[in-house]
Amino acid sequence: MKTFKLENEPKIKTGFKSPDHYFDDFSAKVFQQINERDAKVIPIYKRKQLMTMIAAAVIVIALMIPIVNNYNKSRELDEATLETYLTYQSNINQYDLIRELDTKDIEAINKNVVLEQETLEDVLSSSPNIENLISE
Template sequence: MKTFKLENEPKIKSGFKTPENYFDDFSEKVLQQLNEKEVKVIPFYKRKKTLWTAAAAVVGFALLIPVINNYRANSTDLDEATLENYLSYHSNISQYDLIQKLDDSDIEKLGNDVTLEDETLEDILATSPNIEHLISEQN
């Protein structure tokens, strides 16, 4: 690699030049320009409009928060009775469709043993017209 010597290389001249005596009266020119600028005054009545608008926006949002919370709470919650009625009256849903939709937590809940008294079991079997169907589902 070739050695580079800064002192021996030709210098590039800058394309910018300052006029003569430019910095002698520079501070005076700047001070004159600063004194000529006018300060913009905002009248108080215009400021009142922005304050009233901001206050109205805050009150509006404060009134909308309970309405939005109530809407979200009512729209997402299903009670158990509604869900049970829907499933019982729609006969096109089979038990296999329901099994496919269960997740792990639902399966764990179903795994808990449900104890039935003998009398309750006898009443269910006595009042059910399709005992054969109930027995075949258990197997």
């Protein structure tokens, strides 16, 4: 193998040239341009404060989403909707409903229901299954 000596080999020109006397007063030109330019400085502590406020707002909004959803869904059912639902559910019978009633519910039912003697007689006389009604 032939020995390679860097000092003796011909050099290839790079193709990049700097203008004549460019670096003589380069530092003076750079300092002059720096002094002319007014850079707007944003302090780091204000940027952190802004980011903290944005993060807090995102967290508050994220925590409010489930609350708003639950608030919109919690509407009371009217009696007709509840009665229709219970009527068409074939797997629920009267004994299941009675078992779920509390004493407060039973007292509320007794206060709301007022039977007159005439109404009771009309129902019993018009019903063909009077024996089933009496046994229940």
